[in-house]
Amino acid sequence: MGMGKREIRKREQREKKRVAAERVDVLFTLAERVFPYEPELSDRYVEIALAVQRKAKIRIPRKWRRRYCRRCHSFLVPGVNARVRLRSRPYPHVVVKCLKCGHIMRFPYLREKKGRNRWKPRRALSGSGPSEGSS
Ligand SMILES: [Zn+2]
Numbered sequence: 001m002g003m004g005k006r007e008i009r010k011r012e013q014r015e016k017k018r019v020a021a022e023r024v025d026v027l028f029t030l031a032e033r034v035f036p037y038e039p040e041l042s043d044r045y046v047e048i049a050l051a052v053q054r055k056a057k058i059r060i061p062r063k064w065r066r067r068y069c070r071r072c073h074s075f076l077v078p079g080v081n082a083r084v085r086l087r088s089r090p091y092p093h094v095v096v097k098c099l100k101c102g103h104i105m106r107f108p109y110l111r112e113k114k115g116r117n118r119w120k121p122r123r124a125l126s127g128s129g130p131s132e133g134s135s
């Protein structure tokens with residue numbers, strides 16, 4: 001009869017993660033908005049976003065993944081406090097250097113082909129695996 005406790009539990013978990021992802025997105029959006037006036041406040045927003053992310057065990061949304069320093073947790077703005085370079089070797093990737101602490105991050109670069117790969121299963125993006133690789 002109806003849903004078992006497990007299903008309810010699962011559904012609640014999913015809902016929690018969805019809400020957490022939304023909050024992370026809002027916090028990063030705020031960080032970006034206040035950066036020109038109060039960069040320290042941007043860093044605070046990043047800290048809060050990362051706390052939410054850790055607690056909910058979710059991934060940082062793709063669009064924000066390159067926008068903070070993994071080491072010092074600064075909000076990063078290319079050309080202001082971050083240097084961004086594209087490299088094609090040994091594989092296509094983006095190199096982001098935090099100009100505050102010097103930390104260098106590499107992100108594999110997937111060329112977006114229009115009309116292709118548009119329907120990646122969402123699970124692959126918000127998966128429950130280990131959080132984003134920091135290689
Ligand atoms: Zn840094």
